[in-house]
Amino acid sequence: MLQAMNLGFGNTNANSATPSGGTPAWGRPLFLLVISLVFTASFIMSIFTPCVLALLLLMHGRLQGTLLILCGATATFFYGTKLLPGSMVFYSYLTSALLAYLIAEVIYRKLHPLRGLMVCGSILVVVAGLMLGALSLSLPAGLSGELEKKIGEFSSKLKTDEGKNLGLQSEDKKVLLETFANPKELTKDILAGLPFTLFISIFFALWTNLGLLLRGPYLFAAHISYPFTIRDLLHFKTPDVMIWPLIAVLLLMLLEPYVWPNVAMIVGKNLLFCFGVFYFFQGFGIFVELLTLLKIEGIFRSLLIILTVITSYWILALVGLFDMWVDFRKLISKKLDRGDTI
Secondary structure, X not given: OHHHHOOOOOOOEOOEOOOOXXXXXXXXXXXXXXXXXHHHHHOHHHHHHHHHHHHHHHHHHHHHHHHHHHHHHHHHHHHXXXXXXXXXXXXXXXXXXXXXXXXXXXXXXXXXHHHHHHHHHHHHHHHHHHHHHHHHHHOOOHHHHHHHHHHHHHHHHHHOHHHHHHOOOHHHHHHHHHHXXXXXXXXXXXXXXHHHHHHHHHHHHHHHHHHHHHHOHHHOOOOOOOOOOHHHHHOOOOOHHHHHHHXXXXXXXXXXXXXXXXXXXXXXXXXXXXXXXXXXXXXXXXXXXXHHHOOOOHHHHHHHXXXXXXXXXXXXXXXXXXXXHHOHHHHHHOOOOOOOOO
């Protein structure tokens, strides 16, 4: 994806889009802006929007990058309010812009990528928690009551003639009816998993987009000298002391009927998944080193990485966990002539 963005436009200064010839080079920034809008509108590819917006900020400076991002926000606002009312594309773009600013600042300030990941992720988790709390307080029935109401309305719509206009197959409609049959229970399930879902989404989005930028450093190297590489991000090592809170969480879940009925399992599950994302990062780095050792390169390497992340993420997390005792990297490094490929 990053290689596709390097289309040979003229070099620009970090704080200006004017090349040495004095003519504004608008081709590259406009191209990146359009790509960011397409990614945001596509929903699935929207996870990569922060990477594109961060490139705007790094290649064309904070000022011009911000102006372009504001243009993109205006376009998504118009799209979400006029062309497709009810769409979340505007809020998705704003979220991506916030991630992009934080990622760009990590590179501007020459922070170690792992330190930047932890600092930016912690900031976003706190901000997201405060926003959810403020939203819940601002709603008359609270977040739980409002969500239950919306689910109930959608469930009722499915059961009426209005549901026929959704274009659903009979089997799909049956599955939805079963899923939304009990709005109260569904609301409880959604809210129970909301904390770890937000936590994982924030850190995974930061990690993915920062990794993509470091995978193609030549795109901004002419404007900013960043002393770290993709290897520094992938060499994630969870502190050994983290095993103790992890054991405490597992004990809490095991003793749930005796210590905190109906609550301990929810708390424990959220904390377990939050710990798990860091062990996943560690296991992923080990997996990449293994692929390098096996000399698996090119498109097959990329496909294997994508399929493994999608289907076997929990195995990577376990590899990261057991690395504390086995030290897989030490075993691999004995045979690996270290490179900088991923």
